[in-house]
Each structure stands twice: as structure tokens, then as C-alpha cells.
Amino acid sequence: MTAAGNQYSCPIPEAAGERVTLAHGEGGRLTRKLIAEHLLPALGNQILSSLGDAAALPNVAGPLAFTTDSFVVSPLFFPGGDIGTLAVYGTINDLAVSGARPRWISLSLIIEEGLPLAVLDRILQSIAMAAKVAQVEVVTGDTKVVPQGAVDKLFINTAGIGEIVAPAPPGPASLEVGDELIVTGPLGRHGIAILASRENMGFEPPPHSDCAPLTPAVSILREAKYPIRAMRDATRGGVAAVLHEWASQAPVTMQIDEAMLPVTAEVRGVCELLGLDPLHIANEGVMVIAVPAGWGRQVVSLLRTLEVAAQAAVIGQVISQKIAPVVVRRALGTDQPLDEPLGAPLPRIC
Amino acid sequence: MTAAGNQYSCPIPEAAGERVTLAHGEGGRLTRKLIAEHLLPALGNQILSSLGDAAALPNVAGPLAFTTDSFVVSPLFFPGGDIGTLAVYGTINDLAVSGARPRWISLSLIIEEGLPLAVLDRILQSIAMAAKVAQVEVVTGDTKVVPQGAVDKLFINTAGIGEIVAPAPPGPASLEVGDELIVTGPLGRHGIAILASRENMGFEPPPHSDCAPLTPAVSILREAKYPIRAMRDATRGGVAAVLHEWASQAPVTMQIDEAMLPVTAEVRGVCELLGLDPLHIANEGVMVIAVPAGWGRQVVSLLRTLEVAAQAAVIGQVISQKIAPVVVRRALGTDQPLDEPLGAPLPRIC
Numbered sequence: 001m002t003a004a005g006n007q008y009s010c011p012i013p014e015a016a017g018e019r020v021t022l023a024h025g026e027g028g029r030l031t032r033k034l035i036a037e038h039l040l041p042a043l044g045n046q047i048l049s050s051l052g053d054a055a056a057l058p059n060v061a062g063p064l065a066f067t068t069d070s071f072v073v074s075p076l077f078f079p080g081g082d083i084g085t086l087a088v089y090g091t092i093n094d095l096a097v098s099g100a101r102p103r104w105i106s107l108s109l110i111i112e113e114g115l116p117l118a119v120l121d122r123i124l125q126s127i128a129m130a131a132k133v134a135q136v137e138v139v140t141g142d143t144k145v146v147p148q149g150a151v152d153k154l155f156i157n158t159a160g161i162g163e164i165v166a167p168a169p170p171g172p173a174s175l176e177v178g179d180e181l182i183v184t185g186p187l188g189r190h191g192i193a194i195l196a197s198r199e200n201m202g203f204e205p206p207p208h209s210d211c212a213p214l215t216p217a218v219s220i221l222r223e224a225k226y227p228i229r230a231m232r233d234a235t236r237g238g239v240a241a242v243l244h245e246w247a248s249q250a251p252v253t254m255q256i257d258e259a260m261l262p263v264t265a266e267v268r269g270v271c272e273l274l275g276l277d278p279l280h281i282a283n284e285g286v287m288v289i290a291v292p293a294g295w296g297r298q299v300v301s302l303l304r305t306l307e308v309a310a311q312a313a314v315i316g317q318v319i320s321q322k323i324a325p326v327v328v329r330r331a332l333g334t335d336q337p338l339d340e341p342l343g344a345p346l347p348r349i350c
Numbered sequence: 351m352t353a354a355g356n357q358y359s360c361p362i363p364e365a366a367g368e369r370v371t372l373a374h375g376e377g378g379r380l381t382r383k384l385i386a387e388h389l390l391p392a393l394g395n396q397i398l399s400s401l402g403d404a405a406a407l408p409n410v411a412g413p414l415a416f417t418t419d420s421f422v423v424s425p426l427f428f429p430g431g432d433i434g435t436l437a438v439y440g441t442i443n444d445l446a447v448s449g450a451r452p453r454w455i456s457l458s459l460i461i462e463e464g465l466p467l468a469v470l471d472r473i474l475q476s477i478a479m480a481a482k483v484a485q486v487e488v489v490t491g492d493t494k495v496v497p498q499g500a501v502d503k504l505f506i507n508t509a510g511i512g513e514i515v516a517p518a519p520p521g522p523a524s525l526e527v528g529d530e531l532i533v534t535g536p537l538g539r540h541g542i543a544i545l546a547s548r549e550n551m552g553f554e555p556p557p558h559s560d561c562a563p564l565t566p567a568v569s570i571l572r573e574a575k576y577p578i579r580a581m582r583d584a585t586r587g588g589v590a591a592v593l594h595e596w597a598s599q600a601p602v603t604m605q606i607d608e609a610m611l612p613v614t615a616e617v618r619g620v621c622e623l624l625g626l627d628p629l630h631i632a633n634e635g636v637m638v639i640a641v642p643a644g645w646g647r648q649v650v651s652l653l654r655t656l657e658v659a660a661q662a663a664v665i666g667q668v669i670s671q672k673i674a675p676v677v678v679r680r681a682l683g684t685d686q687p688l689d690e691p692l693g694a695p696l697p698r699i700c
Contacts, residue, residue, distance in 0.1 A: 054445050069458065
């Protein structure tokens with residue numbers, strides 16, 4: 001667990017007290033009150049507090065990266081994080097793996113009428129804390145309130161802008177036979193945490209999400225100037241989705257060794273119980289990295305100096321193209337094709 | 351009506367045919383298919399089509415503006431536009447009134463399982479057309495699909511980045527007694543179009559939304575170098591919300607003359623029928639402008655050379671502070687306070 005993750009184990013606010021009403025989203029007096037009394041105290045900074053139609057950003061000399069993500073996770077709170085932490089780290093991680101230093105994010109809330117204000121406040125606190133950890137500022141926002149039943153409690157969109165401080169890795173089209181494949185942490189923790197908390201599976205302690213910023217891992221690799229072919233956070237669809245996407249862009253096959261996969265005991269237990277494969281389960285603080293042959297061990301050693309990547313591991317390699325784009329060497333020593341995630345094993349995980 | 355608006359009078363797609371499934375949002379093969387077969391054909395450009403985690407933007411020399419808006423309008427299609435046109439123009443208008451030239455937008459879709467793909471395609475076409483009219487590119491995006499009942503059909507978030515090509519107007523804090531107040535078009539058309547189409551009020555022809563880009567109006571004023579004190583698009587809460595917000599930032603009162611307000615016959619009719627005030631109804635292609643004393647007529651003449659602002663008008667002036675922050679000179683010649691919109695006369699209008 002990261003230090004940031006531990007903050008979210010406190011009790012979820014009671015659903016008592018004042019609630020969000022439709023009028024809070026109508027652009028009038030109550031909208032201004034919501035902004036002045038709830039949003040600005042949590043998130044205010046010089047740019048956001050000017051409350052213009054658009055934020056005026058300071059000059060930036062170099063090129064920029066721009067990304068967006070909507071978050072629809074259910075439940076809103078889960079062990080290791082909540083929709084607010086997810087909304088910050090999810091977006092800044094997309095910037096980080098693109099070679100950018102995250103700088104500014106937007107925050108757009110779609111709230112169901114009747115949401116307790118205490119719940120909103122708690123999530124705003126999480127957003128503020130995550131933004132501080134990730135060193136980004138929330139500079140512009142929007143609040144909509146919709147009638148009961150038009151949305152399930154709260155959806156959040158964040159868009160993010162980062163400064164491209166180094167050339168992005170050349171990407172999956174550059175993959176070569178012999179390249180080594182690395183993951184920065186144990187697999188499937190986010191998806192299993194959501195599943196366990198949604199289904200009240202009663203594990204004690206409950207499985208925790210890995211929700212965390214990838215910026216430290218990306219920075220340390222950049223500073224070391226290690227050669228990176230491709231880098232991607234393994235969110236929806238898990239590591240399998242990343243490997244399939246990469247394999248679709250180069251005439252190669254990804255070969256994973258099951259014995260080398262870092263998986264926590266709790267994730268392994270739930271996956272065995274439900275017949276799930278950790279390779280297919282979503283992460284929110286793990287990325288897949290491809291490096292040239294021979295660089296794997298060095299890159300993993302460096303990553304392991306970070307708490308968040310203490311269990312980084314080489315999990316396989318790029319081999320010449322076989323019939324299947326991704327294969328897994330199972331315990332018995334045979335290579336089995338790894339399906340691309342097609343269906344929806346776990347909707348609303350992020 | 352703008353030329354762009356007329357495009358949306360064609361029939362709404364039948365709800366037959368293939369539908370969006372949860373698997374389309376899971377990051378796997380069907381997500382890639384949705385992107386390759388629906389999103390890219392409608393919206394593809396060099397940056398979007400690279401499909402990275404983040405879009406790499408070309409270098410920009412000057413400062414930037416950044417804004418975001420979520421769109422939850424119901425129904426999805428209405429006379430004069432749809433949620434797609436709204437999602438583009440709403441965001442680029444926020445950039446325009448901030449002195450920026452809109453350049454890039456993000457597009458995040460939250461889709462309810464079961465939405466007909468034909469409906470999605472039609473909305474993507476609207477987005478593409480509006481982006482072309484507004485000269486912006488959709489450069490990054492996200493697609494989430496949630497189970498039936500977790501969202502009503504489709505919500506869209508767009509965030510936008512613009513180049514600040516001229517200093518933004520000094521803003522409402524700079525307002526002085528004698529300043530003239532201008533609107534760029536007839537009031538309340540968007541809100542009334544939504545209301546009429548939602549309630550099946552049976553007007554023939556049905557009231558049309560004013561949904562349109564404000565970029566041409568902002569550009570023409572900038573090029574003429576006319577002095578502008580403040581400029582704001584009058585969306586949720588209508589012109590009343592803008593005037594109240596401005597009055598809260600300067601020790602002055604806004605005085606509006608009811609006889610000078612441009613209002614279409616259809617909006618006037620619906621408002622009289624339902625006891626609504628056009629000043630409180632949302633617009634999606636009208637802004638309020640404050641100019642120094644004596645400049646009103648000249649600014650209005652210039653604006654009227656644009657089709658979208660053919661009915662621009664001076665509607666009042668800034669006067670020394672009275673008890674009420676905003677007053678309206680009604681037909682009988684007396685000044686009555688104008689309420690700040692507080693409640694929610696029309697939820698889900700944008």
C-alpha cells in the first residue's frame with residue numbers, strides 16, 4: 001500500500017444531513033453557494049478561484065499532452081481509494097505514460113439529486129489530497145445535478161494537461177523479438193477490491209485497490225535514461241488488454257510466464273474462487289513496460305527502489321510471431337493462448 | 351437559425367439495429383471495434399488516430415485557456431441541435447468569451463447499455479460537423495458503458511483548450527456606471543426548445559434552440575478592437591444569472607429595459623403561457639457584453655453583420671448601486687428587482 005492509499009480506510013460518511021438538490025446545478029445562487037462553500041475550500045488555488053468561464057494557464061514553452069477519462073465506479077468508496085482518488089490518478093497516469101509531467105486537471109461532476117453533501121465533501125477531500133500527491137492543480141470545473149434515477153449517485157470526468165518533458169517511448173510498433181516485458185506491481189488488485197466490496201464478500205482484511213500515481217515510476221526511469229520501447233497503464237482489461245493492443249501493432253507475439261507474475265495472496269484467492277485470471281483484471285497503479293533484451297533486470301531493480309513498485313517484475317518477453325498474439329506459459333510448461341478480454345466481467349470498475 | 355442548426359431537423363434514428371453493450375466499454379476487443387468502426391470514421395484526425403493514452407499537441411507559443419463541461423440534456427435530440435452540437439459549442443463558447451481561440455477538445459462518452467448504435471453514430475456526426483464549423487479538433491477521448499438504469503441514455507463531457515490570442519476583457523470587477531449592456535441574440539430559445547420538445551407541447555413549427563458557436567462574434571469584436579469590459583455566454587440561469595454574477599463583483603446595479611429585450615414570438619408565447627421570464631431561460635448561442643458608455647450602438651451594428659447576431663441589441667446599462675443588484679424597467683415604467691435564479695425551472699437543459 002502507498003501512504004496515500006491508507007488515508008481512505010476511514011468510515012464512509014453517514015447519508016444524513018443536507019443533500020444536493022437540482023437547484024445546486026442550475027447556475028444560480030445555489031450553484032454559486034456550492035462552489036464557494038464546498039468546492040473552493042477543498043480545491044481552491046489562484047487559477048480555479050478566479051472562476052472564469054475558462055482557466056488561463058501560465059505559459060508553457062514545450063509541447064503538451066492532453067487526455068480525458070470519465071469515472072463511473074460503483075461503489076463510490078472502496079478499500080484503498082474512492083471515485084475521487086481514481087479520477088485524479090487515472091488521468092495523471094495517462095499523461096505520465098505518455099512522457100508528460102502532469103500539470104493541470106479539470107473536474108466535472110455529474111451528481112444525482114439527493115446525494116448527501118457529506119459524501120460529496122469527502123470525495124472532494126480525496127481529490128484535493130490526490131492532486132497534492134500528484135502535484136497537479138484543479139484549474140477549471142463544472143457541476144451538473146440530474147434528477148433521481150438519471151445517474152447512479154455520482155460520475156466524475158477529469159481531463160488533464162501535461163508538459164511533455166521527454167520524448168514519449170517509441171511505442172508498440174517498435175517492439176522487437178527479445179524485448180523484455182515488465183509490470184510495476186502485483187496484478188488485479190483494483191478490480192478485485194471493487195468486486196469484493198460490491199459483493200460484500202466478507203474478506204478480512206478486505207482486498208485493497210492499488211490506485212496510485214505512476215508519476216514517480218515514470219520519472220525514475222526517465223532520469224536513469226533507460227531505454228523504453230513502450231509503456232502503458234494496465235487499467236480496464238488488465239495486462240491482457242495492453243499486451244493484445246501492443247501485439248496488434250507489431251508482427252510479434254507476447255509470451256508471458258505465469259510463474260513470474262506478481263499476484264497477492266488475496267487476489268489469487270478471489271480469482272481461484274471465481275475462475276478469473278489476474279491478467280484480465282483491472283489495475284489503477286500498475287503499468288506494463290517493454291525494454292530491449294538484457295535491460296529487464298536493471299529496470300526492475302531501479303523500480304523496486306520505489307515503494308509503489310516494490311514488487312516490479314519481468315513477466316515475459318517478445319517472441320517471433322505465433323498463431324496467438326499473446327501466450328502464457330502455464331505451470332505445466334506449455335504455452336497457452338491468452339484471450340483478449342471481450343466481455344464485461346466487471347462493469348463499473350473505474 | 352444558423353446553417354449548422356438546420357442540419358438537425360432530419361428524423362431521429364429508429365431505435366432498431368445493433369445496440370451498445372457493456373463489453374463495448376471494457377477496454378477489450380469490442381472497445382477497439384467501437385473506436386475503429388464508429389468513433390474514428392466520424393472524428394478521426396492525425397492526433398486522435400494515434401490512439402495514445404494522451405494526445406500530443408503541437409507546440410503553442412502563447413498562453414492557453416482550459417475549460418470543461420458535462421452535458422446531460424434530455425431529450426438527446428431537439429429542434430436546432432442535439433447533445434453532440436451542444437457538447438462542442440458549449441465548450442468552445444466558454445473558451446471564446448475568455449479571449450481564446452478554441453483549438454482542441456476532448457470527448458468523453460458515458461453510454462447506457464442498450465443505446466442504439468445508430469443514435470450514437472448520429473450524435474458523432476453532429477460532433478464532427480460542429481467541430482468543423484468551430485474549427486477545433488477532437489484529439490483525445492474516453493468511452494464508458496454502464497448498466498441499464500445507471501445513466502439516462504448518454505452523457506457527454508468535453509474539455510477544451512484554446513490559445514489566448516488577445517487579453518481577456520478585464521471582467522465584471524471593472525464595470526462602471528454608464529456602461530452599456532448588450533445581448534447578441536434573442537433570449538431563451540434553447541431552454542424553451544428543450545421544454546417544448548420534452549413536454550410535447552405541439553407547437554408547429556417547434557421552437558428551435560439557438561445552439562451555435564460564439565467564436566465569430568468574439569472574433570469580429572476583437573478585430574475591430576472595440577473596448578469590452580466583460581463578456582459571458584448566458585447559459586444555465588439565462589441572462590439573469592450573468593447579470594447577478596457581474597453585480598456581485600462590482601458595487602453597481604444592472605438596469606435592464608424590458609422593451610429592449612430581443613425575444614422571438616414563440617419564446618414569448620411559451621413564457622406567457624407558463625409564467626416564465628425569458629431573462630431566466632438558458633441560451634446556447636447568446637452572450638452578454640458590457641461596453642463603456644457610448645459604445646453600445648457601434649458594437650451592436652458590427653455584431654448585426656453576422657447572421658448569428660442579427661438581432662443583437664443594447665438591453666440596458668450599469669447604474670449606481672441600488673438595493674437590488676439587477677432591476678428591470680417593466681412596461682409600466684417602474685423598476686422592479688429581477689430575482690436571481692434560485693430553483694430549477696428546467697433541469698437537464700444542457
